[in-house]
Amino acid sequence: MIYTCTLNPSVDYIVEVEHFRVGELNRATKTATFPGGKGINVSRVLKRLGVDSTAFGFIGGFTGAFIESELKKEEICADFVIVNGDTRINIKLKSGEETEINGQGPTILPKHQDELMNKIQAFNQADILVLAGSIPPSIPVDFYNRMVETAKQNGVKVVVDTSGPALKQLIQHHPFLMKPNHHELGELFDTEISSKNDIISYGYKLVELGVENVIVSMAGDGAFFFNKEKILFATAPKGTVKNSVGAGDSMVAGFLAAYLNEQDIEKAFQYSVATGSATAFSEDLCTKEKVEQLLHEVKVTQV
Numbered sequence: 635m636i637y638t639c640t641l642n643p644s645v646d647y648i649v650e651v652e653h654f655r656v657g658e659l660n661r662a663t664k665t666a667t668f669p670g671g672k673g674i675n676v677s678r679v680l681k682r683l684g685v686d687s688t689a690f691g692f693i694g695g696f697t698g699a700f701i702e703s704e705l706k707k708e709e710i711c712a713d714f715v716i717v718n719g720d721t722r723i724n725i726k727l728k729s730g731e732e733t734e735i736n737g738q739g740p741t742i743l744p745k746h747q748d749e750l751m752n753k754i755q756a757f758n759q760a761d762i763l764v765l766a767g768s769i770p771p772s773i774p775v776d777f778y779n780r781m782v783e784t785a786k787q788n789g790v791k792v793v794v795d796t797s798g799p800a801l802k803q804l805i806q807h808h809p810f811l812m813k814p815n816h817h818e819l820g821e822l823f824d825t826e827i828s829s830k831n832d833i834i835s836y837g838y839k840l841v842e843l844g845v846e847n848v849i850v851s852m853a854g855d856g857a858f859f860f861n862k863e864k865i866l867f868a869t870a871p872k873g874t875v876k877n878s879v880g881a882g883d884s885m886v887a888g889f890l891a892a893y894l895n896e897q898d899i900e901k902a903f904q905y906s907v908a909t910g911s912a913t914a915f916s917e918d919l920c921t922k923e924k925v926e927q928l929l930h931e932v933k934v935t936q937v
């Protein structure tokens with residue numbers, strides 16, 4: 635089973651405003667509400683690609699209930715720890731450019747943190763644990779690290795899509811897959827990434843440090859893949875971006891779905907990029923049909 639963990643889920647509130655003006659009354663031309671948070675997005679895309687998973691993490695209040703009911707509608711298994719307080723609402727403002735305001739999220743009490751940690755003890759070597767998204771302020775920064783220590787004892791494969799110090803700490807556990815974007819890659823090595831050569835040297839450094847497979851995404855500029863055997867580059871399809879929220883999470887889901895199907899790294903990478911772009915070109919997350927339409931536009935070359 636694939637387990638996706640979202641420590642700080644969100645209700646993503648998408649607001650479109652024609653010409654947003656700070657300090658004035660703006661009227662929305664369109665609004666939409668989606669269950670969000672990186673692990674939840676991975677589970678939703680996996681489902682669309684025909685792969686079942688269980689979404690877990692912390693939810694609470696009316697916003698938490700919304701997430702649970704949306705996942706139920708999509709027939710995604712949910713096993714969340716229920717906390718006091720409301721799950722956050724993240725605002726995605728579209729007015730020419732995309733502006734995001736992500737909330738802090740509710741306080742997670744130590745007893746709820748323990749409850750979540752206990753779930754991992756039941757995972758085994760046939761399982762994949764996807765750790766995705768930020769760590770809420772009330773949870774210690776080494777929380778993912780402790781989760782991975784427990785998971786690794788039982789031979790669980792770990793996939794990581796987070797940022798900041800939490801991401802740095804996880805390299806030592808040699809995850810199966812990491813998917814930083816190029817900014818997050820720079821943050822990992824306390825450097826500014828300013829060229830494709832920088833991406834190649836720092837991306838490969840992650841492999842040298844023990845990460846099995848690394849995807850570095852660069853939005854519309856394509857993506858790089860690294861493992862011990864190969865370095866690949868993929869072009870991103872051209873199209874109109876409707877909503878890039880969840881595009882990175884979709885890449886993780888696309889890679890896993892294709893890899894579990896065929897165990898072919900190159901095809902999984904190609905599918906991953908097509909899945910990211912299919913989401914970027916959609917209002918909500920992608921559909922399988924859209925991914926497969928874009929697949930032939932993703933050209934993968936050996937670097």
Ligand SMILES: Nc1ncnc2c1ncn2[C@@H]1O[C@H](COP(=O)(O)OP(=O)(O)O)[C@@H](O)[C@H]1O
Pocket residue numbers: 814815816851852853854855856857870871872873875878880881882883885906907908909910911912914
């Ligand atoms: N403008 C775009 N055109 C085509 N594809 C895009 C665009 N923006 C994002 N994508 C797709 O989404 C993937 C992830 O986007 P990126 O912004 O790099 O990740 P993250 O959301 O993690 O920051 C890209 O590799 C690409 O496949």
Ligand SMILES: O=P(O)(O)OC[C@H]1O[C@](O)(COP(=O)(O)O)[C@@H](O)[C@@H]1O
Pocket residue numbers: 642644646669670671672673675724736766767768769878879880881882883884
């Ligand atoms: O946990 P974080 O870093 O605050 O991010 C949460 C946000 O990220 C998302 O999962 C989208 O992620 P990406 O755009 O990076 O793929 C939203 O659904 C959510 O609002």
